[in-house]
Amino acid sequence: MAMTLKHRLKLLGASAFNRLGVPRLVRRGQGLLVLCYHRVVPEAWAAEVLSSPHIVVREETFARQMSLLAAEYAVVSLEDGLEMLARGHLPRRAVALTFDDGWRDTRTIALPILERYALPALVYLTTNFIGTGRLFWQERLTHALRQLQAGAGLRGAPPPLSPPLPPPLPPDLAALWDQANQANRKHREQRHGMLDPHALIRLLKQSAPDAGERLATALLDGLGQLHLPDTTAMANAMLDWDDVRDMQRRGVVFGSHTVDHVLLPGASPEVRAVQLEESRRVLRQALGRDVRALAYPNGDHSLAVRRAALAAGYTSGATLERGFNEESMDCLRVRRINIYEGKTASSKGFSPDLFRFVLTLAR
Ligand SMILES: [Zn+2]
Structure with a gap:
């Protein structure tokens, strides 16, 4: 019985157990x-x-x-x-x-x-x-990616083979952009070519401290949208x-x-x-x-x-x-x-x- 319960709980993740393998359920309330x-x-x-x-x-x-x-x-x-x-x-x-x-x-x-x-x-x-x-660069970046996608006319179109092209970027940011697109190929195939903002954000968090801020600014600048529309800015x-x-x-x-x-x-x-x-x-x-x-x-x-x-x-x-x-x-x-x-x-x-x-x- 105990093994069955343990096995079932294990499916929910290892942290359901303490170091001795006792289910944390017994510690409830502590x-x-x-x-x-x-x-x-x-x-x-x-x-x-x-x-x-x-x-x-x-x-x-x-x-x-x-x-x-x-x-x-x-x-x-x-x-x-x-x-x-x-x-x-x-x-x-x-x-x-x-x-x-x-x-x-x-x-x-x-x-x-x-x-x-x-x-x-x-x-x-x-x-x-x-x-x-x-606003946080993560939200500005997500907005820029949505605009790029909309601008590329991807919504409802058959999945394109390549992601939306960003405006010209400094070499280090262009390299990050390519890296994120490579890592994110599967997601793009499923989502009509759209780059998953969260994959890019994860990558940027591991990069130079100012990389996220610079990329968001470069993309929005290239799109002529350094300021988010009022309703979007309000909601974020x-x-x-x-x-x-x-x-x-x-x-x-x-x-x-x-x-x-x-x-x-x-x-x-x-x-x-x-x-x-x-x-x-x-x-x-x-x-x-x-x-x-x-x-x-x-x-x-x-x-x-x-x-x-x-x-x-x-x-x-x-x-x-x-x-x-x-x-x-x-x-x-x-x-x-x-x-x-x-x-x-x-x-x-x-x-x-x-x-x-x-x-x-x-x-
Ligand atoms: Zn935080």
């Missing part, structure tokens, strides 16, 4: 569960949302998730949760809610729902994107400082997500220090209170990054490593589960059982 959200978007925006599906939850789904959490879990702030964990006083089924990046929809869509159930939340801000009208906007202050009045706590969303493990020690210290300083000044919580962009960290975070004055660092946070945890290595639409939806839409299952296994 440890702090931290959920990571990015964007909560209304149905009406669907066509305008440029972000990866892995960071998007529909408004209706989010409302049902919060209703379930309020009814069945002890939702605590991350700060309180970590403190209670350290003291051994964590309530059973404790969950903390966090939001990365600082999207405007965190205020306009997610916050009213959090308030409906009186749930505390921590929002990690990327300070150079707050109130500047800047970041918070401004008025939003942030309003949220703070309404009880939201803020943390840092660095200055520019730089992936820290690959950055130089100097850049790393500036990203960590400057974002903390700017937030402290704007919010009038100290900021001690950090979320590593992309969840990426290393020993050197965690040491730099500690040196910059942070007392917690949030990753995207899945699992429960237990008493012996390192607070600069907070485990979190990334929640997005597909994670809690079956073919019939949001599934409460699937959501409970994700929370039970912390994966």
